[in-house]
Amino acid sequence: MLTRRDLLVNGTAFAAAAPFAAGATEHDPTTLTLQRRVIEVNGKPASVYGVRQGDGYAGLVAEAGGRFRVRLENELSEPSLLHWHGLAPPSQQDGVPGLSGPAVPPGGMADYDFPLAFGGTYFMHSHFGFQEQGLLAAPLIVRDPKRYPDWQEVVVMLADFSFRPPQEIYESLTGQKAAAGSMGGMAGMGSMGGAAHEGMDHAAHGAGMEMSGMGHSDAMKHMPSQDGKPAAPMATHDLNDVAYDAFLANERTLADPQLITVENGGRVLLRVINSACMSAFHADLGELPGMLVAVDGQDVAAVPGSRFPVAAGQRLDILVELPKGARAFPIVFVLEGERKQTGVILAPRGAQVVRVAELAAQPSGALDLSLETQLRASQPLPQRKADRVIPLDLTGDMASYVWSINNAIWTEKTPPIELARGERVELVMTNKTMMSHPMHLHGHRFQVVEIDGRRLSGALRDTALVPPGGRVVVAFDADNPGHWAFHCHLLYHAQAGMFATFRYA
Numbered sequence: 001m002l003t004r005r006d007l008l009v010n011g012t013a014f015a016a017a018a019p020f021a022a023g024a025t026e027h028d029p030t031t032l033t034l035q036r037r038v039i040e041v042n043g044k045p046a047s048v049y050g051v052r053q054g055d056g057y058a059g060l061v062a063e064a065g066g067r068f069r070v071r072l073e074n075e076l077s078e079p080s081l082l083h084w085h086g087l088a089p090p091s092q093q094d095g096v097p098g099l100s101g102p103a104v105p106p107g108g109m110a111d112y113d114f115p116l117a118f119g120g121t122y123f124m125h126s127h128f129g130f131q132e133q134g135l136l137a138a139p140l141i142v143r144d145p146k147r148y149p150d151w152q153e154v155v156v157m158l159a160d161f162s163f164r165p166p167q168e169i170y171e172s173l174t175g176q177k178a179a180a181g182s183m184g185g186m187a188g189m190g191s192m193g194g195a196a197h198e199g200m201d202h203a204a205h206g207a208g209m210e211m212s213g214m215g216h217s218d219a220m221k222h223m224p225s226q227d228g229k230p231a232a233p234m235a236t237h238d239l240n241d242v243a244y245d246a247f248l249a250n251e252r253t254l255a256d257p258q259l260i261t262v263e264n265g266g267r268v269l270l271r272v273i274n275s276a277c278m279s280a281f282h283a284d285l286g287e288l289p290g291m292l293v294a295v296d297g298q299d300v301a302a303v304p305g306s307r308f309p310v311a312a313g314q315r316l317d318i319l320v321e322l323p324k325g326a327r328a329f330p331i332v333f334v335l336e337g338e339r340k341q342t343g344v345i346l347a348p349r350g351a352q353v354v355r356v357a358e359l360a361a362q363p364s365g366a367l368d369l370s371l372e373t374q375l376r377a378s379q380p381l382p383q384r385k386a387d388r389v390i391p392l393d394l395t396g397d398m399a400s401y402v403w404s405i406n407n408a409i410w411t412e413k414t415p416p417i418e419l420a421r422g423e424r425v426e427l428v429m430t431n432k433t434m435m436s437h438p439m440h441l442h443g444h445r446f447q448v449v450e451i452d453g454r455r456l457s458g459a460l461r462d463t464a465l466v467p468p469g470g471r472v473v474v475a476f477d478a479d480n481p482g483h484w485a486f487h488c489h490l491l492y493h494a495q496a497g498m499f500a501t502f503r504y505a
């Protein structure tokens with residue numbers, strides 16, 4: 001059995017979800033502190049946020065069946081709040097400013113205490129302004145001791161990074177100054193933009209951040225298919241509306257990747273968290289055969305493979321058995337529609353580590369639902385007829401950078417969609433736009449029950465990708481009363497108005 005020290009690599013605890021790393025005891029809450037830090041990106045210093053425990057551990061590991069007992073301390077010079085992405089807390093503890101409660105002021109704190117009914121791979125991130133783009137996010141692992149107890153857990157958290165202040169990125173996309181508070185769900189955006197602007201590192205400014213036109217990058221001209229093989233040209237989808245300076249795996253690029261010590265011939269549970277604000281990836285295990293066993297923290301019937309898509313806000317649990325031998329194994333994540341990639345290296349002691357290029361041999365395809373249609377929930381929702389069916393057209397376009405639901409741009413005044421407690425709800429999401437939208441529901445797990453007209457007993461999730469022209473139906477039980485956010489998990493789309501709320505008492 002590896003000790004925690006064995007799992008720590010390069011002085012950071014980022015990669016390992018060790019059993020003793022964080023566990024809140026019955027008596028003491030775990031303190032998570034919001035901080036500013038400087039990391040190095042592309043050889044330059046970058047001022048980012050962080051969520052740290054006192055010992056420097058990023059994020060939190062808790063036990064399924066226990067309680068989530070956390071004290072959040074805000075050491076930033078601006079208000080903030082954390083959302084526990086994928087968990088089902090009481091509504092007031094969900095961390096969406098304006099919906100769940102007020103943001104925590106500088107120097108302030110907030111306490112959280114709720115039961116953790118189920119395990120899984122989750123994460124925490126700010127839902128305040130554009131803080132998420134400044135890496136105000138961290139892993140949140142709820143361990144189930146009965147699940148793969150002898151496998152080494154390796155957490156890989158993905159992010160997209162720009163030296164440009166997010167407010168400026170947003171204004172370039174919309175072509176106009178963002179109105180203060182234009183998005184109540186991320187209240188305080190106006191003031192926040194200024195704060196982020198000051199905080200971001202201007203010494204390293206101007207590192208080639210350009211908008212990629214209307215999203216048609218060069219790779220678009222020869223769009224490969226899902227499995228990465230070149231296919232017919234396809235110019236109808238818009239991908240990657242922000243051109244980032246770097247893509248990070250555990251805050252490192254492939255120029256200086258994290259080396260994660262694994263056992264020779266060991267068994268690894270990869271917990272992949274896509275915390276990128278605007279970017280989707282294909283996980284690529286290279287020569288290693290993998291087994292996808294959970295998405296968004298929820299078990300599915302295992303799917304073998306070495307390449308799996310992960311949209312913004314989604315997670316993957318992948319089992320990997322390493323062959324014997326002192327060899328290193330890169331685990332890379334290729335940006336949708338591009339050759340750019342990031343990743344980490346799994347390396348047994350004594351293994352020779354070879355440098356991995358920052359560009360994949362071939363561009364990755366656009367994410368589609370070919371994997372999603374294969375996924376089957378291990379514990380599906382009980383069969384039940386929907387009490388309420390809600391059509392939600394995903395609307396808007398890239399040119400005007402208007403994003404909306406049922407053609408309604410969300411504002412603080414938008415009335416919630418009213419539900420009744422106990423009903424089975426189906427959300428019929430139809431994407432009328434040219435971009436994919438990963439749609440995230442707070443406070444509930446939903447099941448994918450229909451894709452493009454075919455019913456299925458699909459995965460339980462909290463974030464479902466709806467590709468252009470696609471129609472995805474998800475079902476959930478209204479069993480967690482309150483006021484809940486439902487939105488595109490692309491940060492600037494949510495900010496622009498692709499956002500709605502559900503409410504029931």
Ligand SMILES: [Cu+2]
Pocket residue numbers: 403436437438488489490493494498
């Ligand atoms: Cu979107």
